[in-house]
Amino acid sequence: MSQKRLILSVVLIFATLVVAACGSPQATTPAPQETEAPPEEESPPQEVVKTVIVTVEVPAPAGTPQVQIEVAQAPGFGETLAVVQERGNLICGVNGQLPGFSFLDSEGNYSGFDADFCRALAAAIFGDESKVEFRNTTTQERFTVLQTGEIDVLMRNTTWTLVRDTELGLNFTATTFYDGQGIMVPVDSGITTLADLEGGTICVQKGTTTELNLADVMATEGINYTPAVFEDVNATYGAYAEGRCDAATSDKSQLSSVAKGLLPDPENHVILDITLSKEPLGPVVRHGDDQWFDIVKWVIFATIAAEEYGVSSANVDDMLATSENPEIRRLLGAEGELGLKLGLANEWAYNVIKLVGNYAEIYARNLGEDTPTYIPRGLNSLYTDGGVLYSPPFR
């Protein structure tokens, strides 16, 4: 009898396990549904559910006929927004260790440039900038957590490259910060050029484009060096501060933020006037949901356009009431239905500017002259001021 009971209980346990596993399908990647009715002009776009079918040609071994496999991509159009709205908050993957970009301050709040763009996105979706759940990610896990839908958007000083844009199944939206890789050395080391680093050790963070750029540049210049590769920001610059390396390399923004925020003696370190690479940093989303891709892109453009038109959190109400400029009226939702086309409320950009601010305000708050993490705007100025920030028209 006890034998039977044992078998029965084992069977029951397994059945429960299997049922439990079946019962929790990934919320963000349900199977795409087909709709028979063609999208109507009047209906709001967010109700349209499309199936995105991509035909992939698979190179077949010689002798066999070419096979075509149909792969349905996930998440489907509009699904990310639906999931975010249903959940009631936005899950934003950030660095969390980088003062000025995203950093958990002493009161337990996230502050920084990236964190503010997370808030801007939440403001556009919910009209409430506080509906963000920040999730710290490491350089290593950042793409995986995005691919698996654990986070909705990755707002984490991530460099836009072709491989990341294609092979990883991710889409880079718009660039929020134009950066370049630099090298930081102690002032008393006497190092001024790359050649001075011959035979030296360079601290670098693991799994970054920085690691690859460094290898590329040093191979091109024929300079021998030893990389000391560390897991995160604290370990990397901790080792550098202790003199483990002759130099540390990273994006200049990170070096500047770290030098001022994390090193005990910032005045003894200098960032060399060498730029190893282009590092356009910006938010990343999953392949497949073009609506979500558009939303993230245009929230960034809204902050840039607002700066260009002189709309700020201080004057946005006046602008909405009095402005005659049709571009501003369209941006703020007083004219046209730009918000609805993104699947958002028509005052989406108004909320972004009112609650978080335009690009200049976000920049000044986190990286401006009054902050400890000051970085000159340089390339990150409007195109009218000699920078490269340029928003497509709001029309």
Add this chain to the structure above:
Amino acid sequence: MNKSLPLRGIQGVQFWRDERFQRLLGQLIFLALLAVLLGYLGRNMLANLSQQGLGLGFDFLPLTAGFDIGEHLIPYSRSSSFLRALMVGLLNTTQVAGLGIFLATILGVILGVARLSTNFLVQQIARLYIEFLRNIPLLVLLYFLFSGVFIKLPRVKEAIILPGPVLLTNRGVAFPWGIPTETFSLYLRILGVAALLAIAIYAGLLWYTHCTGRGPLAWLWSFLAFLVIAALGWITLPNPPLAWEIPSLQGLRISGGRQFSPEFMALLSGLVIYTSAFIADVVRAGIQAVSRGQVEAAKSLGLTTIQTLRLVVFPQALRVIVPPLTSQYLNLTKNSSLAVAIGYPELFHVSGTILNQSGRAVEVITLVMAFYLSISLLTSAFMNWYNRRVRLVER
């Protein structure tokens, strides 16, 4: 009469009431459910991967890695393949695990014997060491050794120079090291001949003992023969096969000799210190398993303490020690993956970078698991073989 009845052997009893059938059925159901569960999980993974437009395959392994690795035992540069990078990591793991096992065994045996010493001070020091180290997490110990000890060593300019010379700096520890010259391969052949001759002498002496009953020390004579030939070879070669290279300070860097990075030193010493505490307890248990009467009998025969340990206690203790010792060796090997926290480029650390640069999480993790599994299986196969040799042979 016949004990093994056929399944439906008992007349009048339906086969499903047969206990043996029920057992078999239970096993089959269990197996089937396991297969279903694994199949479900596997299918789920494949479906999710293809939904994200990601494939599964090892075709990325021959691609260019693009990053540099600080420490490599085989030639490696940024233009080497991902596979080569994995091999570099694997060799680094093997290096630290092999050295670690060797040193931890020596230290562990000494501590285990000291723990049972009749000298109060020695016994208490060993007890304190074992109790302290067994009860702190290895990761904490590694952090402490890295950021508290090895990286806090003086800068290169103020290097601590121990006799040898051994140089201690925060860039690593440098030892004098033999550099192979052009006669090195010839010398290796001489060593091979010497080893063959030593084995022949050993076998011959064993045979002599067998025939005459008189026992010259076979191992001692063969070892001496090996040494004499090795020394003669060294002297007679036109120039010595190894050139002694002494590390020296060259400005801000150390050149020459064999250099171990702070990460390697911290990992090695952490693993050795930690595992030796466990090995000490294993050794103590093994010694205590040999009954007191055996020791008393040996003493009454007039054997010295060393002789008692060597001839009576250890041979019997080994059969108790070897199985748990094997699992300590496996633990040490697997624990070496904690190096990821302090930046030593072993298998897991390198695989993390590969994962990040190639985006192939499932494949890379699978490979890493396979590598660790093979190392562990090889170690335990060797230890099982050794265990069969030393276990008590009953006549």
